[in-house]
Amino acid sequence: xxxxxxxxxxxxxxxIALAGCGKSNENSSxxxxxxxxxxxxxxxxxxxxxxxxxxxxxKGQVEITFYYPVNVGGPLTKVIDGMAKTFMEKHPxxxxxxxxxxxxxxxxxxxxxxxxxxxxxxxxVMMSTELxxxxxxxxxxxxxxxxxxxxxxxxxxxxxxxxxxxxxxGKTYSIPFQRSTIILYYNKEMFKAAGIDPEKPPATWDELxxxxxxxxxxxxxxxxxxxxxxxxxxxxxxxxxxxxxxxxNLMSSDGKKxxxxxxxxxxxxxxxxxxxxxxKAMPEGVIDWATVPTDFIQGKTAMMVHTSGNLTxxxxxxxxxxxxxxxxxxxxxxxxxGGGNLYIFKDTSAEKQAAAWEFVKYMTAPEQAALxxxxxxxxxxxxxxYDTEAMKKYTxxxxxxxxxxxxxxxAFRELSTxxxxxxxxxxxxxxxxxxxxxxxxxxxxxxxxxxxxxALAPFNK
Numbered sequence: 001x002x003x004x005x006x007x008x009x010x011x012x013x014x015x016i017a018l019a020g021c022g023k024s025n026e027n028s029s030x031x032x033x034x035x036x037x038x039x040x041x042x043x044x045x046x047x048x049x050x051x052x053x054x055x056x057x058x059k060g061q062v063e064i065t066f067y068y069p070v071n072v073g074g075p076l077t078k079v080i081d082g083m084a085k086t087f088m089e090k091h092p093x094x095x096x097x098x099x100x101x102x103x104x105x106x107x108x109x110x111x112x113x114x115x116x117x118x119x120x121x122x123x124x125v126m127m128s129t130e131l132x133x134x135x136x137x138x139x140x141x142x143x144x145x146x147x148x149x150x151x152x153x154x155x156x157x158x159x160x161x162x163x164x165x166x167x168x169x170g171k172t173y174s175i176p177f178q179r180s181t182i183i184l185y186y187n188k189e190m191f192k193a194a195g196i197d198p199e200k201p202p203a204t205w206d207e208l209x210x211x212x213x214x215x216x217x218x219x220x221x222x223x224x225x226x227x228x229x230x231x232x233x234x235x236x237x238x239x240x241x242x243x244x245x246x247x248x249n250l251m252s253s254d255g256k257k258x259x260x261x262x263x264x265x266x267x268x269x270x271x272x273x274x275x276x277x278x279x280k281a282m283p284e285g286v287i288d289w290a291t292v293p294t295d296f297i298q299g300k301t302a303m304m305v306h307t308s309g310n311l312t313x314x315x316x317x318x319x320x321x322x323x324x325x326x327x328x329x330x331x332x333x334x335x336x337x338g339g340g341n342l343y344i345f346k347d348t349s350a351e352k353q354a355a356a357w358e359f360v361k362y363m364t365a366p367e368q369a370a371l372x373x374x375x376x377x378x379x380x381x382x383x384x385x386y387d388t389e390a391m392k393k394y395t396x397x398x399x400x401x402x403x404x405x406x407x408x409x410x411a412f413r414e415l416s417t418x419x420x421x422x423x424x425x426x427x428x429x430x431x432x433x434x435x436x437x438x439x440x441x442x443x444x445x446x447x448x449x450x451x452x453x454x455a456l457a458p459f460n461k
Contacts, residue, residue, distance in 0.1 A: 062355040063095040067124035069107040069340070070100040079375045087362045094355045104340070111345075115139040120345035123356035125177055128165040128341050129416040129424070132255045135168060136418060140343045142171040146357045153361055157382045161337050161411035168255070174341035175364050176381040178372065180309040181335040181404045181411050182237050184328070188321040190215055190302040201303075201325040205241070205271060208328040212281030215302035223275065223282040224301040226289040231431035232415050232424055233336055234305065237327055238268035240334030240412060247412075250427070255417040256459045260427055261449035269441040271330075273434060286435045296322075307338055308404035311377030315398065324400040326407050333410040339378060370394070379404045419455045426451035 068080055077100055084096045101107040104127050114120040115137055126134070134140045147153060155163065155172070162176035188198035194214045202208040208223070216222030225234055236250055242264050250265070251258050259265075276284040282301075296304040297317045305327055314322060326333045342360045344353055362368060369385035372378065374394040385391055386405065395402050417423045430444035430451075439447070 061093055061095050062351055063097065064122035064352055064355050064359065066096050066098045066359065067101050067107060067111060067121040068098055069102060069104045069125060076376055079372065083363060083368060083371070087359060090362070091358060094358060096359055111139075112137070115345070115347070118347045120347055122348050122352045123342060123344050123359055125340040126174075126343055128174070128176075128179075128337070128339065129414050129420055130343075131165060131168060131173060131416055132418045133420050134343065135173070139345060140173050141346055141353060142173055143175065143344065143357070143360075144172055147172060150357075150361065153364075157366075157384050158364075159379075159381065159383065159405075159408050161408045161413075162379075162381050165337065165413040165416055166341055174343045175360050177340055177342045177364060178309070178376065178378045179337055179339040179341075179381050180307045180378055181337055181407050182233070182305060182327055183308045183335070183403050183407065184303060184305055184325045185296055185310075185314060186303045186323050186325065187296070187299065187301075188323055190220070190299075190320075194302075198321075198323065201323055202328045203326070204328050205330045209275070209279050209281055212275070212303060213279060216281055220299060221282055221295070221301040223303045223305070224287055224292045224295055225272070225275070225282065225305045226292045227272075227286040227432060227435045228288050229428065230289055231286075231435070232427045233338060234272070235265075235269060235427065235431055236336040236412075236415060237305075237334060238272055239265045240336070240410075241327070241330045241332060242268040242271070243334070244331060246332055246334075249412055250415050251417050251423075255420075256456055258417060258423055258427070258449065258452035258456060260452060261445045266441050266445055269431065269434060269445060273441060277437075284437070286432050309339065309376065309378050311398075311401055311404075312375070313377065315377070315400075322400070324403040326403065326410070333407070335407055335411050336414045337408075337411050338414055373401070377401070379408070417452075417456060418459045422455035423452045426455065 066084065070077055077098075080098055080100075084098050088094065088096060099121065101110050107124070108126060108130060111120060111124055111126060120139065147155060158176055162179050163172075166172050166174045166176065184201060186198075186201050191198040191201075191211075194211075194217075196211055196214060202211045212222030214222070227234065232250070239250060240246075240248065244264065248259075248264070250260055276282045292301070292304050292306055293310050293313060295301045296306075297314060299320065308324075311324070327335060342363065344356045344360065348356075363372075364381060366382060366384040366388055367390070369380045369382050370388040370391040373380040373385065374390060380386055380391060386395070415424060415427070427448045430439065430448040433439045434441055434444040
């Protein structure tokens with residue numbers, strides 16, 4: 001097999017390099033989009049696939065293309081480049097070409113174009129929510145055979161909350177890589193000034209309202225929660241916190257049904273609206289995703305509810321002592337997971353798929369998971385990462401990073417369905433309309449449910 005595929009290697013590399021980059025992103029619904037406004041400097045290698053005129057790989061070396069979304073919170077291109085370099089030093093028979101593709105939405109569009117042209121990347125980080133869209137287009141390979149034959153990987157070591165969205169119908173299709181939960185950030189100095197114990201952040205909805213009202217003064221906001229492209233993610237959080245069933249989610253486990261329009265979900269959305277309209281604890285309207293961490297860092301808001309992927313951004317740029325905590329509970333704590341997994345694609349050779357698996361395995365090994373977590377603020381995706389000396393030192397120096405990990409016992413999969421684009425847009429648009437005062441909570445979820453049912457009808461025949 002190796003000898004037969006070598007003769008096609010150069011041609012395959014050229015074809016992969018030409019994978020399409022069509023259509024502009026219609027709506028980046030990724031929960032990690034624009035986590036940090038600081039962007040790595042642009043270069044050809046960060047925005048375009050490798051040139052087809054690039055020098056040929058040494059004889060016998062397998063070359064794979066790795067798509068990675070760049071704007072996920074700081075200059076992570078340097079981190080990814082470094083990880084790829086150390087992988088190639090350990091595996092000189094494999095050459096990895098990282099391709100930095102834009103935000104999650106841009107990344108998905110480029111991958112879909114490559115899939116349609118039968119010229120996909122060999123491996124990529126994509127949103128965990130893209131599982132069903134990739135299955136519907138027959139784009140990705142199941143990883144169970146690789147896992148079963150490989151003694152160097154232990155799926156039980158990965159946190160169950162992150163594994164949940166890698167699987168469908170008993171098969172595993174991706175491996176967790178850069179993952180997050182929603183956490184509460186709070187300014188300890190503002191807490192002190194308002195007479196609130198800085199070591200006791202709000203733990204319930206009632207306490208959140210009480211503290212936010214006290215902090216909403218002197219020209220700054222008590223609380224900010226983003227409500228634009230990621231509004232369904234935040235609604236999932238409120239909905240789980242208000243759910244009588246601790247397993248309740250906004251969709252069925254098989255991704256074929258949406259469950260938006262329930263009394264408890266209406267109550268959850270109403271509470272979000274009440275934070276501004278009734279309690280005057282936060283600004284009215286739709287607050288932009290990227291604005292929230294900027295306001296927090298600049299001292300314009302005392303608390304924010306945002307992704308744990310922002311930890312490094314806040315740590316590096318906030319000039320005050322800050323704390324992190326679970327988002328407050330009503331009936332229970334709860335947060336959807338977020339972020340991306342590593343997928344391996346079809347329409348590439350078995351040789352390239354095997355090389356891609358070696359890369360996936362390396363990138364998610366305990367030492368690399370610890371390195372990526374400490375460099376980015378994302379959660380270390382496997383338990384053993386926290387047993388490494390590097391992670392022990394990182395969390396000892398920065399205990400705020402343990403909150404997102406500790407919260408995984410209450411975490412659950414992000415909204416992911418068949419026809420995900422239309423379903424997520426349906427709920428996002430209606431939540432935004434409610435935040436903007438254009439529709440009430442009950443009307444918003446009723447309309448979102450009707451649109452989602454229509455989008456999912458072909459999958460329920």
